[in-house]
Amino acid sequence: MKRESMRPDGTRSDPFDDFVAARYQALLRGAFLITGDVHDARDLLHDALARVYARRGAIRDPGAAEGYVRKAMVRTHVSRWRRTRREVLTPLLPETPVAAVDARDEQLEAALRSLPPRQRAAVVLRYYTDLPVARVAEELGCSPATARTHLARATRALRERLAPEKEVVGHGG
Template sequence: MEKDADVQDDSLFEQFVAERVDGLLRYGYVLTGNPHDAADLVQEALVRLRGSWERVRRKHGLDAYVRTTMTRLHVNIWRRRRREYVTAALPDHAYEDSPYEGSCLWDALAKLPRRQRAVLVLRYYEQLTDAEIAAVLGISRGTVRSQASRALDKLRGDLPAIVENMGYVT
């Protein structure tokens, strides 16, 4: 009887992953700006979900659980690794797998600190409220609003260069 429950849990978990992995990868990419880091975030979040599947699967917030895990991992990643990667060998060419890399808007977003970018992604990409963003990031609603305001101010400061490079006449 216990084996049947384990097989059913495995089946439900596999079904959840199959249905949502593409959306989670897109969300991870918007958070990180890098397809490899996005895949790492998704993988780590799904590993954590599987570890707590028995407890979490009965709740209705599986997607929120995974997105919250991904966002917290992303925001805290600076504690575990540096921004620069020191290597003795230089790459032959730049990695250009993303249609966004090199665009002025993407470059401006990439310059934002991790928490500010996370707040904007959660607000405008995931369309979460300030209270939901605060819960995901573990910060107050006031901090959410101030981080969003600072991020938008920085983007507004870069707006003339973005508009100029996109070919619009100002």
């Protein structure tokens, strides 16, 4: 990715800026699904963008930049989770305005939150970002077989949490 280019109107632009402007919202939404919190999502995305910005001169294919950012996000998220997983959680919520969400979304969020971070990331990359399994594996930093395992386990867990009532009906007779 070149560090600077000339716009048609003669002004200079940084392709990195153009990339961020175009893909920020999509990346932020992916980060939100990975973290489950909009503030954490912004932190994660901004950190990943700063990492990629520092190496943007080495990115030859601008189309690959989004993959680099996602990869940085997933790995940073897993690392953070490892560092903080033993922190004591408090039932008290911070005093911040919280957007109202419907019960169905809460159910989805709870189900996602129950997944280990790599499984959660795999689900987001596969079902939200719509990447093929090979790319999911690449961005998770594992083999395709391992990625498939993460996905299979994650979908099984999500199915159990999101559709338990259907199974109960089946055994009700």
